Amino acid sequence: MGVMASNPCVAPRQASVVCCGLDNAGKSTILSHLCDDLPSVIHPTPGMALQHFIKYGVQWRVWDCSGTGASRGMWSLFYPHAAGVVFVVDASDRDRISCAKDELEALLLHPDFRKRHFSLLLMLNKMDLGENTMSAVEIETILRLKHLQVSQRNVDLHVQSCSAIKGTGIEEGFRWLADSMSSSG
Ligand code: GDP
Numbered sequence: 001m002g003v004m005a006s007n008p009c010v011a012p013r014q015a016s017v018v019c020c021g022l023d024n025a026g027k028s029t030i031l032s033h034l035c036d037d038l039p040s041v042i043h044p045t046p047g048m049a050l051q052h053f054i055k056y057g058v059q060w061r062v063w064d065c066s067g068t069g070a071s072r073g074m075w076s077l078f079y080p081h082a083a084g085v086v087f088v089v090d091a092s093d094r095d096r097i098s099c100a101k102d103e104l105e106a107l108l109l110h111p112d113f114r115k116r117h118f119s120l121l122l123m124l125n126k127m128d129l130g131e132n133t134m135s136a137v138e139i140e141t142i143l144r145l146k147h148l149q150v151s152q153r154n155v156d157l158h159v160q161s162c163s164a165i166k167g168t169g170i171e172e173g174f175r176w177l178a179d180s181m182s183s184s185g
Contacts, residue, residue: 021088023067026125029164079112091133119180128163
């Protein structure tokens with residue numbers, strides 16, 4: 001189902017989303033393509049930054065969460081308020097892909113998400129780094145996404161390869177998320 005073009009006479013619907021992933025995955029750089037007022041130089045997010053922007057007929061409220069080890073425990077503060085999740089994976093970070101898997105699993109099994117329907121946009125970022133990156137298939141296998149699709153039917157999942165540096169894949173991913181959240185009410 002396609003997203004309708006925004007009509008200036010109709011107030012855009014609102015969507016609250018939590019953006020998670022390990023530190024350095026590229027979360028803030030991805031969001032910088034969507035928020036007009038973010039600086040061009042991205043600094044590490046201290047704790048959490050709330051971003052508002054209107055795109056694709058949706059008024060977005062996105063919690064950009066810090067992904068450093070100590071801050072990850074704070075992600076769940078935002079889960080009860082989120083209709084969608086953007087989980088960003090650094091496709092070039094082989095050393096920490098299993099850590100990303102553990103964090104994603106913890107999110108999926110969290111009581112705030114375990115039983116309700118929600119949309120999960122998985123952004124496989126830094127695909128511009130060529131042969132230094134893992135392929136989408138490799139990452140999907142490591143993250144056991146096939147198993148997820150069978151075992152957690154409450155999750156509407158979309159996997160999107162992207163490069164936040166080049167700005168590719170971001171629009172496709174967020175359009176899908178807008179669509180998915182709209183069809184699940
Ligand atoms: P965050 O900690 O997840 O918010 O990550 P940042 O957005 O701060 O990005 C961390 C670093 O990765 C920065 O130096 C970015 O310039 C770099 N980066 C982000 N996205 C990409 C990408 O798609 N490709 C490459 N090559 N570097 C990226």
